[in-house]
Amino acid sequence: MVTFIAVLVALASFTAVQAPQAGAAPPRLDTSSWDKYEAPFRLAGPIYYVGTQELAAFLVSSPQGHILIDGGIPGAAAVIEKSIRDLGFKPEDIRILLTTQAHFDHVGTHAHFKKLSGATVQAMIGDDKLLRDGGKSDYLFGGAPENAFPRVAVDRVLKDGDIVTIGGARITARHTPGHTPGSTTYEMTVNEGGRDYKVVFAASTTVNPGTRLVTNPSYPTILEDFQKTFRVLESLQPDIFVSGHASFFNLKAKRAKMNPESPAAAFVDPEGYRALLAEKKKAFEALVAKEESSR
Ligand SMILES: [Zn+2]
DSSP: OHHHHHHHHHHHHHHHHHOOSTTOOOOOOOOTTTTOBOOOEEEETTEEEOSBSSBOOEEEOOTTOEEEEOOOOGGGHHHHHHHHHHTTOOGGGEEEEEOSOOSHHHHTTHHHHHHHHOOEEEEETTHHHHHHHTTTTOTTTTTOGGGOOOOOOOSEEEOTTOEEEETTEEEEEEEOOSSSTTOEEEEEEEEETTEEEEEEEEOOOOOOTTOOSSSOTTSTTHHHHHHHHHHHHHHOOOSEEEESBGGGGTHHHHHHTOOTTSTHHHHBOHHHHHHHHHHHHHHHHHHHHHHHHTO
16 A cells, blocks of 8 residues: 555656646556565466566576566565465576566565675666665656665676576566566576476556657656557567566456466466557557647
């Protein structure tokens, strides 16, 4: 609830500061499922879902230690920790912390898990600064302390194409900025039942309410960054895609038809990936057109 109010306050203040439309009410964001427990499960190969009902977190396991991709809001630390333990893994064995975007609802537990495990934080250039200052320099949320998160040291700054690896897991980081300056998409191939699956952890391409795309002094390259990101994401051809929000990849529906012994098949959805991208791009282009016509 605290977060729910914080988000409204944040969106309200940014609507006031950044959006020229007077009286536009901030959209209501339903965050009620953001810290709610979701039973953890294996999703494909060594990838496990350890997030909450809506905010995703993925554990990529290996005998040499684990990678955690995204970690929800600060208040979700206990839930994620329980999920990791329920699967029989130890959160103390996390070696690398990654994120698809340095917003409070995806990196809120980074500081907690770094302290618990001694893991290295590896972050894409652009998001490294946000992690270090707890979101203070965010182009949209930076003026809203309610959306800040615990600051955390960054041990490795990633650039486009860098490889993150541990044990047999090999993850390619793609710089897909816009939503945040260092938003990241990860690609990896996993094997399950003798078949290879190309998995993409897609960065968000949502344009948050109040964001200016055509002229944005707080983020001058935002328009080109989003356009570049759509090109990169359109060039990928995943069998399976996931993202920071469970609803973006229909976790519920896919999980319902999943065979726990061989879960990957239920998550194969190249058409869903194309459809989500098309929907996000249409929304982005409509916002750009609207902003251009009001200049
Ligand atoms: Zn975000």
